[in-house]
Amino acid sequence: MWAVGGGVLVLGRGIAGRLEAAVEVAEEGAEEARHRGLGRRLALAARRLAGDEPVWAQISPGNARRLRAFQAAGYRPVGSQALFPRG
DSSP, X not given: OEEETTEEEEEEEOGXXXXXXXXXXXXXXXXXXXXXXXXXXXXXXXXXXXXXSOEEOOOOTTOHHHHHHHHHTTOOOOOOOOOOOOO
């Protein structure tokens, strides 16, 4: 987990051991942080910190702001996933 002025980046292992990134721009003072590329820079930092390992991010298609930030950082949509719990 890394925190910078106005935002947080979390890297961790998700489904099937994938390295996943989560980014949050702070609600308090969010208007000052928005539209300045903070989300994009945090998403890009996740890729740089991971080195050569692929980084995944689960983003709801309805979250256009976050989807644009990750795409601007070089992430590409690959589809969606469904989990099937056992019995």
